[in-house]
Amino acid sequence: MTTPALSPLLTVRGLVRRVGSRQLFAIPELVFPRATAVALTGVNGAGKSTLLRMVAGLEPAPGATVAWEDEGGTRREAPLTPLPPALRQRVAYMHQHPYLFRTSVRDNIAYGLRARGVAHDEIERRVGAALGWAGIVHVQDTAPEKLSGGEVQRVALARAKVLEPELLLLDEPTSNLDGHAREQVIALIGELAAEGRSVVMVCHDRELINLPGVVRWKLGDGQLDTRHR
Structure with a gap:
C-alpha cells in the first residue's frame, strides 16, 4: 500500500525582492515540505538570507501570500506580511550572528516561553531538556559575553528548539566556527532534522x-531551483 504524501507545511506565493531598480529574485511559488532538511545555497548577494527573513516575517514581503493547514486540517491563506499570528509559533529564525540578551544562558533560552505565557514548571522542564540537548548545562548560569562562538550557536539553537517550531530557518549556522565547535553544531542540526522538523539553512558548509x-535548493540569477543536485 502506498503511503499518502504529506501536505506542505507552508506554501508561499509571489515572493519578490527588489533593491532599487534591480530585482534580486522573483519566486512564483515556494513549497516548504514537512519533515525535511533543506540546504539553501547560492553565491553571496543572491538574496538567500533575505529570502529566509521574509518568510520569517522579519522583512516585508509586499504582495506575497502564505497558505497552510490549521490544527483542524482546514486550509488557510493570508498575506505573508505581517506574518499571520497562527504561524508565529510555528516558525523560528536563527540569525547568522545570534543576539543574546545580557543575562544568563538559562534566561535566554526561557525568554520566548515566558513571552508566550507558558507555565513556570513547563518552562523549567523544557529549558532543562534544551540545555541538556545542546550540551550547555555547564554554562547555564553564564553571561553570554563569556561564551565561545560555538557555545553561542548552541544556545541559539536551544532557544529555537525550546519553542518547538515546525519550521526552523537557520542563517549560516556554522559560519566562523571550526574544529569541534563546528562538529557539535552540525550534529545538533542533524538531530533537529531527524526529529521530523523542517529545517531550511543557508549554508556553504559541505x-x-x-x-x-x-x-539542496539553489538561489541564483533571480530564480530558485528546488530540484538542484
Missing part, C-alpha cells in the same frame, strides 16, 4: 549540505 537526507 558537511551540512551532505548530511543524509538533506535536499
Whole structure:
C-alpha cells in the first residue's frame, strides 16, 4: 500500500525582492515540505538570507501570500506580511550572528516561553531538556559575553528548539566556527532534522549540505531551483 504524501507545511506565493531598480529574485511559488532538511545555497548577494527573513516575517514581503493547514486540517491563506499570528509559533529564525540578551544562558533560552505565557514548571522542564540537548548545562548560569562562538550557536539553537517550531530557518549556522565547535553544531542540526522538523539553512558548509537526507535548493540569477543536485 502506498503511503499518502504529506501536505506542505507552508506554501508561499509571489515572493519578490527588489533593491532599487534591480530585482534580486522573483519566486512564483515556494513549497516548504514537512519533515525535511533543506540546504539553501547560492553565491553571496543572491538574496538567500533575505529570502529566509521574509518568510520569517522579519522583512516585508509586499504582495506575497502564505497558505497552510490549521490544527483542524482546514486550509488557510493570508498575506505573508505581517506574518499571520497562527504561524508565529510555528516558525523560528536563527540569525547568522545570534543576539543574546545580557543575562544568563538559562534566561535566554526561557525568554520566548515566558513571552508566550507558558507555565513556570513547563518552562523549567523544557529549558532543562534544551540545555541538556545542546550540551550547555555547564554554562547555564553564564553571561553570554563569556561564551565561545560555538557555545553561542548552541544556545541559539536551544532557544529555537525550546519553542518547538515546525519550521526552523537557520542563517549560516556554522559560519566562523571550526574544529569541534563546528562538529557539535552540525550534529545538533542533524538531530533537529531527524526529529521530523523542517529545517531550511543557508549554508556553504559541505558537511551540512551532505548530511543524509538533506535536499539542496539553489538561489541564483533571480530564480530558485528546488530540484538542484
